[in-house]
Amino acid sequence: AQRVTQPEKLLSVFKGAPVELKCNYSYSGSPELFWYVQYSRQRLQLLLRHISRESIKGFTADLNKGETSFHLKKPFAQEEDSAMYYCALRRTSGQGAQKLVFGQGTRLTINP
């Protein structure tokens, strides 16, 4: 069974400080990993996916298969980054490819 763990429910940092949101997963196969974000009063939206290897809004995430982690990082936090962040996993083979398994989420607050 797949599982996604986000160990921090709440994370608070000051503006300009580095941010790291942790995500660990368990899955026996080769997963696809995502970070979704939900800003206040907005719908859940994709922030980035590991396969794209891109930086979105200054955020990056690297898949570490050895440590089964997919931590989200940003070198300098901005107030508009305050939101709920979810790490999610999707299988890349077999049936159920569209099933996302989400972590419990981390609420990130950026203090001015």
Add this chain to the structure above:
Amino acid sequence: KAGVTQTPRYLIKTRGQQVTLSCSPISGHRSVSWYQQTPGQGLQFLFEYFSETQRNKGNFPGRFSGRQFSNSRSEMNVSTLELGDSALYLCASSLAGRGLGLAGTKDTQYFGPGTRLTVL
């Protein structure tokens, strides 16, 4: 392109009743997935439909069911409502090709705003 829409946005029901929620995917999207979001359990997958067929199912009781129409619109139904069914129900659509693994690497799920169901 219009985003995923869900109706109604808010719903209040009493225990024992049944409810039907609706989801209209982005035009051209053929896959619709449903998720339940609660403070305690977080986001949990309910089921996915593609071309009017249920392709995947989560670990929910049979009271939760769904269907998809030929225009890809989807409905989910919950019968004999319980207090614990109070939640935000999210729908997500994606292009999702048919077949094992073809949904894969370039597909993205786009979420709707959700339907907030309160069971009294």
